[in-house]
Amino acid sequence: MQDSLNVAAAAVSAEPTPRHSMTSTSSAPDSTPRYRFRSYRLAAGKMEKPWLEDKRIKKTRINNIIVLTLVFLGFAAAGVLVYFLSKPYVQGDYCLVYEDNFKTLDKSVWTHEVQLDGFGNGAFDWTTTDEKNSYVDAEGLHIVPTLTNQTTSITSDQLYANYTLDLTKDGSCTSKANSSCVVTSDPVKGKMIPPVRSARLSTKGRKSIRYGRVEVVAKMPKGDWLWPAIWMMPENDTYGVWPRSGEIDIAESRGNGRDYPEGGRNWYYGTLHWGPTHASDAYWKTSNANKIRRGTFADGFHTYGMQWTPDYIYFYIDSRVHQIEFIGFDKHKPLYDLGNFAKQTDENNTLLDNPWAKSTSTTGNAPFDQKFYLILNLAVGGTNGWFKDKVGDKPWIDDAQNAQWTFWNAAKSWLPTWGEPNERGMTVKSVKMWQAGACGSPEL
Template sequence: MDTGNSYYGRQQPGASHDSTMAPTPQRPGSPSGDSGRNPFGDGVDSQAASQRNANPFSSPSASRPPSSFDSSSAAGARYEGQRFFHSRRVRKGEVEKPWTKNVDPKEKWVTILPIIGIVIGLAISGFLVWDGLRSVVKHKYCLVLEENWDNGVDPNIWLKEVQVGGFGNGEFQRTTGDDTNIFVENGNLIIRATLEDDARLQKNFTIDLLEDKTCTADDYKSCIAVTNTNDGNSSVVPPVLSGRMNSKPGASIKYGRVEVTAKLPEGDWLWPAIWMMPVEDKYGPWPTSGEIDIVESRGNNYTHTQGGNNIMSSALHWGPDPANDAWWRTNVKRAALHTTYSAGFNTFGLEWSQKYIFTYVNSRLLQVLYTNFDTSLWDRGNFPIADANGTRIHNVWEEKGGKNAPFDHRFYLILNVAVGGTNGWFEDGANSKPWLDGSPNAKKDFWQAKDRWLPTWKSPQMEVEKVMMWQQCNGDEDL
């Protein structure tokens, strides 16, 4: 140990008072200003302590980057090198701009050519938009029907269909002309499904619409229904009452537009429809003369396998015979957006010309089904050469119609609420369906399960606010 510079020793004889030897250190907590001094003499703690004493809220010196000090490093050693992040402002006239003195005449084209390109591009885009708008067919329409039910159900326009035969679909309802099932309430047409008297299904009973002359059909099966309780007999009268009406007496169109504003029913196995049938069977019985389904739906909720009241579908029916109905080639579904079609009113529309048919919901921009007639439906159908019996199938539209046959003659509008059916609209086994389509007991099985489906009938009716029909009247409808 060098005793001449001892840390704890006294001043040695001969030593100057100006000696740089460190004094005796103070104890912690001493009021002396040197209490933060580093006894090893490196100067770092002294500088940090000095700054802490000056500003108790400042960052410790050791944690600050060197660039934060004006001219010293974090360790306190001063140097005269270039400062970090040093910059200066460029003064006007200090930087030469040779391009302002020697202008190349070709440089202007660097600006002119892109501007010319933009102008040409805008001109071409404008022409394409104009040409597209010009090519859109704009038909002239003449009003045929504006029905808001101010005068009730006008029999000069509407026919209430009264039948018991299931309308070819094995439907379970009897349609009536009674005010119970078709009536106007609060300015809206109501088509409501109700229950048949249970006694008529529990004992022998006959409904004969021919006898009371109310049947709107002319065949026996559509006008007479029987409950037969004899052993082994499954016959029952339709277990449900409902309504169906059409505009055949007073409103039909060949090409044009249709809009129906309606709210669809809510309840299991209800089957609402807004659709069109031909005034005359120009090409023969269904489906050779066509059918236009603007909207069909199911009253079941969204859990139904085939879609419930959250789904609507549009379809065209066409073909040389019922076994070769090509509806599946022209069938489209549309889901309601975060709601159901039974929750409120929607406008279901159809636009139909000699060149196309399309359906829509609420706006023509929200198309559901679109079918054009650029190719004949016969070619599009790709029908077999012969039917199941070996009878040759021929083009039923070739002689009398064009590419859009059978959708080239007058159609009328139908509004109805059906219930059940045996044609596959409600798939067997789906969502605990209580009957089988092929069973002779289908109607009876449905009725016996009413404790399951009747509680779901929260709104077993279709409400129709307005019906609009326009005829295309350009004068060139058959072009």
């Protein structure tokens, strides 16, 4: 009997213990009880969205609608404004009337203007026809300054005294004024032979436009006191002597370095000159400058442009999109009124007259309603204020009788900055002139 009980107990002890038995004392890691995961997903049906009833949210939505509406109206108004403001300046027909890539110098178009009096600016150069001062090569037209005592038979002593330079003898002078053609060096009077020679070329009497566009691709010169210019003058002094008949400066610069306080070869200027008298020239109302961010305008070629209509003139660099100055004309406020000349007097205390009173212009743009021709030149120094006194170690004083002398005596300071001819010169790669109007139209 006892054996039977032992066998039964052994049989019972041999049965496997249930895996999840609550009475199990096993220490196995999966013996801990686990609970079924409970889902917190919302039940199907209508869900509550209390934030939609929040008054602050509704107010924000209304504000957003108002802001977006105002933004839309702002863009619409800007579009309308741009349309009506730009409508008068829509590009019209233009006819290319002259193009020169300077493979050679076309003397049927270009004329050398030869003078030695500085052309009214007191410049220290004598403009010539010498090929050392203007020549064409693979780069284009070069206008280069040279020293008189190195490129002529005139000695350094003769520059100062006892020498007469008479350009009428060989007929080279292009001015009718004797003072522009003849000079005698005289230390007592402070007169000297121009110490520098350069060149000035123009299309006067050959190519001119009245309204249109001009583009000149050029590289500016490098060197202290060099004054390059791309500009236009009227074919006829319809309204009188300068500046009554106007002047259009497409690009002027200075060859001085970037540190020159008044703007060196890293700046260039576009300007209109106009006024009843020399002293009343109101150029400062119609002038602006452009500064290159890196390098200078002597480092490479740029396109210097001007567009001109009866309603406006603007200057640009490289692209018409990059304007540096826009001058709009107003028939209700012509240039005489813009300059406020009616309240000004001349040196005789006489009220300034209106030189454009008889103009037939209907846009108030006189004197810029006549034909203008193109000029390319490189001047040196001057006494008209382009280089201001006591700025940038300027070696001369404009009002001094011996301004040229002091400039020339300081050659050791400025001549080393000029470099080689292709650096000290202005190089012009191409010129284009368009006349407003379709090719073949009566005005052409």
